[in-house]
Amino acid sequence: MFSQMMISSTRFLRLALPLGLALAVAGACAPKKTVKKPGTGLNAAGLASDADDSLSSSIPSVDVEEARIRGKEFRQTQELKTVYFDYDSYALNDAARETLKDDAGYLKTHIDLEILIEGHCDQRGTNEYNLALGQKRAKETRDYLIRSGIPGKSVGTISFGKERLACEDMTEECWGQNRRADIKIRARTASSKP
Known part of the structure; x- marks a missing residue:
């Protein structure tokens, strides 16, 4: 009886072990579902949101207003300067902050403008x-x-990533011109006033 039980458990292990191993491998290869924290993910433009960044969390969310702003025609003006970023960074360096200080001064005196910041x-x-x-650069700006x-x-934001290059050469100088945030403006119309 004991030997018959031993043979049955050995057969069971021969079948169960490969089956269990196959299931484990299949489970490891299956696509993973990602659960996002509330407030992260895609914003109104379908772009990645950085709402969980600690710096942006102190700024109120304006995604509904941004969606309204994004669909309109904007233009660049020579009074507003382009903000440039370091490689693989969305942090504002000293030169970028100085540029934005001047841009903010201009914008404060032109309160009837809607603003669109394009990240590149x-x-x-x-x-x-x-x-x-590009979205993080626009939001940081x-x-x-x-x-x-x-x-x-x-103020609305949008990212164009690498789709709208300022320079197409494959040089460090040219790449530096492409790592930017452009500030564009549009006169507020009666239908766009809050």
């Missing part, structure tokens, strides 16, 4: 990565302007 990247990196980085007194409801 150089050609290196994947489309997805550059869209996310927006956050600086809001902290400087520009009403958040009049």
